[in-house]
Amino acid sequence: MLRNRTPNLILIMMALICLVYPPVSQGQDYTFVHSLPKEEVLRFDYPYGIAIDKSGNVYVAVMGHRIQKLDPYGNPLTKWGTKGSGDGQFGAPFDVAIDNFGNVYASDTWNDRIQKFDSNGSFLAKYGQLRKYTPRTIALDASGNVYVTDVGYGLQPSEISNHCIQKFDSSGNYLTTWGTEGSGDGQFKYPTDVAIDSSGNIYVADRDNSRIQKFDSNSNFLAKWGTEGSGDGQFKYLSDIAIDGSGNVYATDRHNNRIQKFDSNGNFLTKWGTVGSDDGQFLYPESISVDGLGNVYVADTLNRRIQKFDSNGNFLTKWGAPGSGNGQFWYPKGVAVDSSGNVYVTDAGNHRVQKFDSNGKYLAKWGTYGYREMELNNPSGIVVSKSGDVYVADTGNRYVKVYRPANAKPAKKGKAADKR
Numbered sequence: 075m076l077r078n079r080t081p082n083l084i085l086i087m088m089a090l091i092c093l094v095y096p097p098v099s100q101g102q103d104y105t106f107v108h109s110l111p112k113e114e115v116l117r118f119d120y121p122y123g124i125a126i127d128k129s130g131n132v133y134v135a136v137m138g139h140r141i142q143k144l145d146p147y148g149n150p151l152t153k154w155g156t157k158g159s160g161d162g163q164f165g166a167p168f169d170v171a172i173d174n175f176g177n178v179y180a181s182d183t184w185n186d187r188i189q190k191f192d193s194n195g196s197f198l199a200k201y202g203q204l205r206k207y208t209p210r211t212i213a214l215d216a217s218g219n220v221y222v223t224d225v226g227y228g229l230q231p232s233e234i235s236n237h238c239i240q241k242f243d244s245s246g247n248y249l250t251t252w253g254t255e256g257s258g259d260g261q262f263k264y265p266t267d268v269a270i271d272s273s274g275n276i277y278v279a280d281r282d283n284s285r286i287q288k289f290d291s292n293s294n295f296l297a298k299w300g301t302e303g304s305g306d307g308q309f310k311y312l313s314d315i316a317i318d319g320s321g322n323v324y325a326t327d328r329h330n331n332r333i334q335k336f337d338s339n340g341n342f343l344t345k346w347g348t349v350g351s352d353d354g355q356f357l358y359p360e361s362i363s364v365d366g367l368g369n370v371y372v373a374d375t376l377n378r379r380i381q382k383f384d385s386n387g388n389f390l391t392k393w394g395a396p397g398s399g400n401g402q403f404w405y406p407k408g409v410a411v412d413s414s415g416n417v418y419v420t421d422a423g424n425h426r427v428q429k430f431d432s433n434g435k436y437l438a439k440w441g442t443y444g445y446r447e448m449e450l451n452n453p454s455g456i457v458v459s460k461s462g463d464v465y466v467a468d469t470g471n472r473y474v475k476v477y478r479p480a481n482a483k484p485a486k487k488g489k490a491a492d493k494r
Contacts, residue, residue, distance in 0.1 A: 103437065103479060135170040139167070140153050141191070164189075165184025173218045239251070262280045279325070284300050284312060298340065307342045309334075312325055313359075333362065333372060353381075360375050367415075375406060379395065425450045463478050
């Protein structure tokens with residue numbers, strides 16, 4: 075192996091590589107910091123979920139049957155998990171979340187359960203397996219209680235059997251389940267998303283019933299709204315929900331190509347969008363995000379653009395067009411906003427990240443197809459820390475890569491990071 079040869083030979087080889095593959099120069103304002111993890115032996119086997127704790131440590135759910143923990147600089151701290159169904163083993167860890175006490179929750183999807191660990195990977199509890207159980211979405215409330223959407227996947231739609239929400243305390247003790255297949259109050263048909271507001275109320279996107287249901291923290295039914303259709307408060311393929319700081323609920327009504335906004339009781343407030351490519355029109359909007367000022371960003375995926383609206387749906391700006399030039403997209407997939415309001419977009423089809431100001435002015439880009447430092451392969455998830463470091467899930471290359479503004483000072487060790 076190369077590492078066993080002399081240092082002179084290593085230097086010669088590195089020089090030859092630089093001659094054959096010169097550094098990519100695209101006027102980038104960002105520099106590569108490191109990959110997570112740094113050691114090749116710890117290369118990720120398809121990273122999916124990413125979470126960052128209050129100290130800036132990074133936890134990655136790896137489909138290769140493990141959780142990996144790294145410090146903010148990409149240095150490996152610990153890892154845990156092997157293939158199996160015992161405590162601390164995984165079938166397929168799909169997502170990861172961290173509570174206020176630093177405990178780590180992993181959705182062990184193929185083992186039909188959630189597992190809980192301390193910050194060093196010591197097994198604490200497991201929950202699930204009360205019946206056929208397929209956790210897909212995890213949400214934590216302010217008290218550390220865990221809510222899980224459970225659809226009981228089978229190979230065919232007719233085999234989806236559970237249609238429920240399960241709730242556990244922070245120690246993994248089962249608290250309650252609510253929901254059966256149906257259309258009555260508290261019943262579900264394919265619950266796809268769950269969100270919790272600042273008061274602890276729970277909102278569920280009940281996709282195939284074309285409605286949103288609201289419950290209190292004890293799972294008592296409070297309200298519902300929505301039917302199938304294209305009128306106010308109706309849905310066709312409810313794909314995503316978001317809640318702003320005032321408790322208003324935004325929903326991406328994908329097949330109606332629009333966004334709908336409701337108050338916390340489900341009263342219809344406004345809507346915007348029709349099928350098309352003009353301002354305020356959409357072609358299959360899939361995801362939505364609300365910033366701290368209440369502005370709404372929508373990934374208008376098949377129009378290859380981002381649209382920005384105020385909280386009432388008034389069109390503010392848009393950016394993007396099909397292509398590979400600056401400010402163009404070929405499948406905008408992930409969106410993150412930093413503390414200054416800058417917007418980062420993973421442009422998966424072009425294997426790159428683009429950065430814009432809050433009005434869509436192009437600022438920077440990095441990435442081309444490949445496996446080296448400034449190259450990416452189908453990037454998906456993206457997170458921006460408080461210090462401005464950008465974490466990119468370079469899924470096709472099985473890495474999480476970290477980038478930093480070229481003129482920025484290194485982040486102080488232990489500084490917390492935001493997940494947006």
